[in-house]
Structures are given as C-alpha cells and as structure tokens.
Amino acid sequence: MNKIKIKLISLLGIFLITACAYEPIFLQKNYNIILENLNFSGEKVVNKIIENQLSLFRKAEKNDKSKPEVNDKSKPEVNDKAKTYSINLNSELKKVVISKDTTGNPQKFKKILLIKYDVIHEGKIILNKELEKEYIYNNESDKFNLEQTERIIVENLTHNITEMIITSIINTDDS
16 A cells, blocks of 8 residues: 555656746747847946846847857747837845844845836836845855855846836836
C-alpha cells in the first residue's frame, strides 16, 4: 500500500513540475506601442534596469547594417499601426533605518523606490504617474551579503515598477 502511495505521489509530482509552462508576461501578444524617446534622470542603476526592460518595445533601426536581423522571440510583435510614445522618467532610491538595537546599531532597513514618469504621445502628456515600491529587510553583520541583498532588492523593485509602467502604457493605448 505504501509503495502505491509513493508511486502516486512521485507521478503527481512529476506532472506538477513539468506542467508549469513559464512565459514572460509581455511575450505572446501584439502590442501596438513603440517607445521612441526614453529620457531618464535620477538613480543610474535603476534607470539602466528600466531602460533594458523598456527596450523590448523600441523599434529596431532598419538602417543599422552592423547588426544582423535576428528573429528575437523575447520581443513582442509590433506592427505598422503602432502608436509611438516617449517617456520622461525620474527615479529616486532611498534607504531608511526603521529600527535600531539598544546600542544604536540599525536592525531593519527600508528601501524605497519612487518613480515619476510622463508618457507623451504626439507632443501631449497623456499620462503622468508616480509609483512607489518599498521593501523592509534585516541588517546583516556581513556587509558584503548586505550589499548583495540590497542589490537584489533594488532589481526586484525596479522590475515590478517597470511592469507597472508597461501595463499603464498598454492600458492607455487600449482606451
């Protein structure tokens, strides 16, 4: 009886693991948007991550002969009827001590990422938003590990906000 249960659980586990079909959020749809001009100010690391994610929606330069055309399946399809948008974005990253021990050493920190952006279409600002994400984490005695943890937190917060930016542009385009 136990062997049957073990085999059944193993078989069920295999089905669950192999049935997970991961796909990036913005992959399998034709979005009729092109991000033409991206203007950034503020935190350089955050801006670079956002720029890399938004570059999926930039139109490839046809005159650039140095780069061979590659059918990149990670990029969403863009057709000729796509609307072009420009984005002005300002990022701000803060680190706040939220609790200290009895000797005054920090125990918990909060990373706050604030993004202010304008979406411009045909010279008019059609969307002006502020997004804020925060994450609370513990201090570590190993400063290298603390630095790595903070880097990962910033990347995750930035990816989340970038997805919100893309979604807001797509929703603006739908209306």
